[in-house]
Amino acid sequence: MNTLVQIENICKVYNPGENEVRALDHVSLQIDKGEFVAIIGQSGSGKSTLMNMLGCLDVPSSGSYLLNGEDVSFLTDDELSDIRNKEIGFIFQGFNLIANLTAFENVELPLIYRGVGKRERKELALESLDMVGLSNRIGHKPSQMSGGQQQRVAIARAIAAKPPVILADQPTGNLDSGSSKEIIKILKRLHKTGRSVILITHDNEIAAQAKRVIRIVDGKIIEDYINDKFMEE
Amino acid sequence: MRISTLLYTLKQGLKNVIRNKVFSLASMATIAACIFLFGLFYCVVANFRYMVKEAEAGVSVTVFFDEGISDEQIEEIGNLIKKRVEVDKVNYISADEAWNEFKEEYLGEYADGFENDNPLKDSASYEIYLKDVSMQSALVTYLESVDGIRQVNKSEFTADALSSLNSLVGYISGGVILILLAVALFLISNTVALGISVRKEEIGIMKLIGATDFIVRSPFIIEGMVIGLIGSAIPLLGIYLGYDKLINYIVEKFNILSTILKFLSVDIVFETLLPVGLIMGIGIGFVGSFWTVRRHLKV
Numbered sequence A: 001m002n003t004l005v006q007i008e009n010i011c012k013v014y015n016p017g018e019n020e021v022r023a024l025d026h027v028s029l030q031i032d033k034g035e036f037v038a039i040i041g042q043s044g045s046g047k048s049t050l051m052n053m054l055g056c057l058d059v060p061s062s063g064s065y066l067l068n069g070e071d072v073s074f075l076t077d078d079e080l081s082d083i084r085n086k087e088i089g090f091i092f093q094g095f096n097l098i099a100n101l102t103a104f105e106n107v108e109l110p111l112i113y114r115g116v117g118k119r120e121r122k123e124l125a126l127e128s129l130d131m132v133g134l135s136n137r138i139g140h141k142p143s144q145m146s147g148g149q150q151q152r153v154a155i156a157r158a159i160a161a162k163p164p165v166i167l168a169d170q171p172t173g174n175l176d177s178g179s180s181k182e183i184i185k186i187l188k189r190l191h192k193t194g195r196s197v198i199l200i201t202h203d204n205e206i207a208a209q210a211k212r213v214i215r216i217v218d219g220k221i222i223e224d225y226i227n228d229k230f231m232e233e
Numbered sequence B: 001m002r003i004s005t006l007l008y009t010l011k012q013g014l015k016n017v018i019r020n021k022v023f024s025l026a027s028m029a030t031i032a033a034c035i036f037l038f039g040l041f042y043c044v045v046a047n048f049r050y051m052v053k054e055a056e057a058g059v060s061v062t063v064f065f066d067e068g069i070s071d072e073q074i075e076e077i078g079n080l081i082k083k084r085v086e087v088d089k090v091n092y093i094s095a096d097e098a099w100n101e102f103k104e105e106y107l108g109e110y111a112d113g114f115e116n117d118n119p120l121k122d123s124a125s126y127e128i129y130l131k132d133v134s135m136q137s138a139l140v141t142y143l144e145s146v147d148g149i150r151q152v153n154k155s156e157f158t159a160d161a162l163s164s165l166n167s168l169v170g171y172i173s174g175g176v177i178l179i180l181l182a183v184a185l186f187l188i189s190n191t192v193a194l195g196i197s198v199r200k201e202e203i204g205i206m207k208l209i210g211a212t213d214f215i216v217r218s219p220f221i222i223e224g225m226v227i228g229l230i231g232s233a234i235p236l237l238g239i240y241l242g243y244d245k246l247i248n249y250i251v252e253k254f255n256i257l258s259t260i261l262k263f264l265s266v267d268i269v270f271e272t273l274l275p276v277g278l279i280m281g282i283g284i285g286f287v288g289s290f291w292t293v294r295r296h297l298k299v
């Protein structure tokens, strides 16, 4: 099996009834393992909603979602947590680091949740901090780092447990162009090591860095094409 | 569940207690007050029971027989008495035994003149020991109706009064402890709720990166239990150290009553008080935090 994501006719409706919002409208989508996909769309088009579905953070109102061939709609809350922990590394626009923990401790967290022992934890955390170029910042708290550095810590946290899938929701949304380039470079490097990367953005320039681009408007996929100009890092 | 995850949870729980200092201390103090009062009342009640029991052991009812009664009749009465449920033990004291005891106790060396003439020749008796002093009046009523019994002497020991005082102390302490328990639960619940609200964002992030409900919730429950443990250990230690001093003080102050005032040793009291007190404290902590986590952490 080479299919990572198999979505059929997914709808997501917020506030069903009076002021109902149809954030996803009959979306079908297939993503294979090892792809580098950008999902692009304007603000409010339903990108984050789609990402929440893909990342098992939320369940669709209708339609089916198979992740690695498994129907996730029948899983319990804890089983979904488990999938998030083992299969998916999340990167968010707002970094989502825990403020009173150091960079190292933040990166270590998902490993703790997985029950990785202390020594191995340290090894993996240092390795992934090194991978994002922050070996010299391990003892710093988020408030003592720049936005770009914080986002790199978040990436290190996302990849520490070596999940096969990276889900990034506008990871460069709060960063200047220099830091943005840095982040995209890291994502490309992760893709090259065999991970599936799904990158959400509203920036055409950033979407152009991906191998496949999916455009979403008002909760519908209107375009899905392979990017000829894709270059490996 | 792996050991490293458990250790992490434990550490987070302890951190919560420290991070939440003021509220944690307030909760601990309330639990401490609760357990302290409980311990104190327990000591009083346990010692009361003990004293009553000791006193009861020496209490007996004595029956004397009609003049000229035959030995067979006496034996028959003895059998009747032994069949009663109230009765623990019956001793027959013959007239000679009674006389000898009397001589020894009151006449001493002057007893010789009475040598062959027992003035107590109708004083044979049964000494009846009861299982429980509260049954005394029922038995006396019965004995007075038995043929061949001339007189029933009952003990004037006021076990009834003692028993009711004992249960009064029990009710009052129960009431006070219940109120303190409610206050302690309320405070622990607030402490944990505060911790949860301060860390709402952090908890959200934890869930995002794959923390299970167990990992999210258990630090708060451990926090409650640690507060309960410390809150109960302190007053128990205090009572343990202060117990002998207090007893000595009471004995000195009321040494007229030294025959009645018999106290349990601190070790015997703590055989029950220690586990019960600790379980109460930890239990309050567990219930308070569990309940709050269930309400505030619908993740």
Ligand SMILES: Nc1ncnc2c1ncn2[C@@H]1O[C@H](COP(=O)(O)OP(=O)(O)OP(=O)(O)O)[C@@H](O)[C@H]1O
Pocket (backbone or CB within 6 Å): A014, A015, A021, A022, A023, A041, A042, A043, A044, A045, A046, A047, A048, A049, A050, A202
């Ligand atoms: N919890 C919610 N309750 C109600 N409506 C919601 C909720 N979350 C999202 N929506 C609505 O669903 C639609 C899609 O939202 P979504 O967050 O997916 O947009 P987005 O593409 O991620 O936008 P942005 O680029 O600004 O992040 C929007 O109209 C939004 O208002």
Ligand SMILES: [Mg+2]
Pocket (backbone or CB within 6 Å): A047, A048, A049, A169
């Ligand atoms: Mg969004």
